[in-house]
Amino acid sequence: MAIWITASASINNLFLFHAFTYVEFIFLSMVFYQLADLLIWKRVILWLLLLFCVFSIVNSIFYESILEFNSNQRYVAGIMGFVLIVGYFAKLIRKAEHIYLERHPYFILAASYLLYFSGTFFLFLVSKEFMGADIAKYWSLHGVLNIFLNLSYIAVLWQGRKVLIT
Secondary structure (H helix, E strand, C coil): CHHHHHHHCCCCCHHHHHHHHHHHHHHHHHHHHHHCCCHHHHHHHHHHHHHHHHHHHHHHHHCCCCCCCCHHHHHHHHHHHHHHHHHHHHHHHHHCCCCCHHHCHHHHHHHHHHHHHHHHHHHHHCHHHHHHCCHHHHHHHHHHHHHHHHHHHHHHHHHHHHHHHC
């Protein structure tokens, strides 16, 4: 709704993407925090979250204003997201609780984020070069990855519902 209002009033709405990045990373951190079984890993997740927030604030103040595309914030979120996902996969390997990982909702979520972050990491890393060139291809690739991530949310919710019922 806010995006529609700002777009119809010809107001720069990139500040919403900055806010979305915070919300997305906080959500992702809290999901993996709840899944963590080791106290040290929970502390690592909290430190990553704190570092991400501090970096994002410094980046917004000194490098990329909230009125321009936040590529630095996005690729730092990607790097830290990789750390969270690898930590979760290490837990899955260590515990070996699930026989059919493809049916486990958190595995689907982690694998989807891994694919999304893998694709968008390089996009956001070189976004400044793409923004001046062929912007349609840039956003098309990001759009495909984003659609895949959103479809995976449906799979996660569907599998989660099945897990809760049984």
